[in-house]
Amino acid sequence: MPLLHVPIIDIEPFLQGDDRAKRAVAAEVDRACRDIGFLIISGHGVAPELLARMRAVSNAFFDLPMPDKLRVAQPAKDVTRGYIGIEQESVGRSRDATATAGDLNESLMIGPVDAVDPAYAAAPAAGKHFAPNLWPEAPAELRDTFSTYYREMGQLATQLMRIFALGLGLDEHHFDTSVDKHISRLRVRNYPAQSETPVPGQIRAGAHSDYGSLTILATEDKPGGLQVFNAAGEWVDVPIVPDCFIINIGDLMARWTNDAWVSTLHRVVNPPADAGAASRRLSVVFFHNPNYDAEIRCIPTCTGDAPKYPATTSGEHLRTLFVATQNA
Template sequence: MQRETTPQVSEQTIPVIDVAPFITGGEGASDVVRQLETAARDTGFFLVTGHGVSSEITKRLYDLARSFFDFPQEWKVTQGRTTDLDGGVAFSPIADEALAATLGIKTPGDYKESLNYGPRLKGGAWPDQPAGLRQAFIDYFGEMERLAFHLRQAFCAAIGLPAEYFEPSFVDHLSALRVINYPEQEETPLPGQMRAGMHTDYGFMTILRSEASPGGLQVQRRDGEWLDAPNIEGAYVVNIGDAFMRWTNDEWVSTPHRVANPPGDRKGSARRQSIPFFLNPNAGTVIECLAPFTRHGKAAKYDPITYGEYIALKTSQAFSKS
């Protein structure tokens, strides 16, 4: 079995795509499909506008999560630290995770903390405060499911698959919603420590709500240089994940990215909060090369693997303390 490679960005810009024509079935839907296919092949990253995600639901989750992160650390670390409830919450404190480890790079833990939720993922009891936090996660998760459905259908159109091809893989899907707090860095980070180390995302795709601040999302170009992701009010950053790259025989790329530390000479606040939605198939889904990517005698690069097996490997790497 061939070892997976790490593709890099072949373009120096991250495209912005208005997906409203595809979602509404209006004129220009085919052009949206063309733009999505080009972005998936060339960069693995793109921004979407015209997505229809509720700004009110987004703001409620953002504000309530921020209130949680403002509580004292000694209280936060007692929350969401068990795995006895389906659909519970998980809290990951600062330096608990080192994402670069999934690429075989050993670094100190990432300088961030997060709240994590998925309806079919294990977690602990939800905190009593701030009130409404659980419902805010549930409501936003639903918004992301709707957008992800439209994007899956657009991807099918781009690949030449029936519109519902991927849907059986997303029955009882293992998607996760995370709110990440990147606090002020009052002390110099440890050597090699970043807000989030270089990594690729594990699953099908990621839909990210980000914000402008010093020390933000960076995407790696083909030449190894880092490109700052643009921030457009109301837009979402979307990127292809490792499992989807594997499905497409590496033709659609899962691109390395990171969250940089703020510059040492910054003025004002560098606190940052982001909300990624990781769209993951169900555990039994077999990830194997799609037929359109083996045309003209091209061989499949990887052996089939279930998503459950794949995600277990990736997660163990990210949280390894060895």
């Protein structure tokens, strides 16, 4: 029977253990990625204090007056930097082009924080993936905190890709050269308490799958949360476990594995109408994306009868989806 709920997996044995311990963790992760595409990880080694600082500076930013937030507004649809306001985006449009209702959240996003080879960053194929970050003037500690968290998530993502490689029957370092100049995004979403009734079909984040290799999510146990569409055709709540991260794979990882692993639909639902201020929710999301020139082609252990998808690159795939999800 496939997993119908999101499992909790302790990855510390992989980070600290011998080859046998690593393979045991990888086997658990492989099953989760095949069955439901989501897992919750403990034993990741990220300090709780860092996440607490992220929440504090993020809430302080979203509490600023709107003119202050708009000083770092996203400059263009294909530049994934800066502030996006409530209802300006509809992530459900990546799966359903007719979806028009904007999502009931606002967000602030950054990209790579450390310099790479200038020639690599400026090459035509790089597009806008190394665009400069837009840093608000306040709170003063936001830039340092976001940058530290981005680097920490990048390191964790590298370890998760190594777990993935073992789970797929590959050498542990198979993906290393595809993610050593990753174009990941750190995006913090604020889901405000809802003072007005949403229009029909409008929720906090519409049903969608993520675009890249994997997502690392830290969120809060508050009304109106994350749901996953499981193999039985049911929407199930994702539990919030203290000091753990929610991990899911994205469309590129599904392509890499010839759909042996599933990039699962998920959404963020509205809180009950009477939830009030207690329903304000903050999500800290790290979207891990491979190097823009990484070729995404079916890996050898997942070919099956034949590859389902033509080869693509990480950068081109992401660029088209970023534009598709935003409202005019």
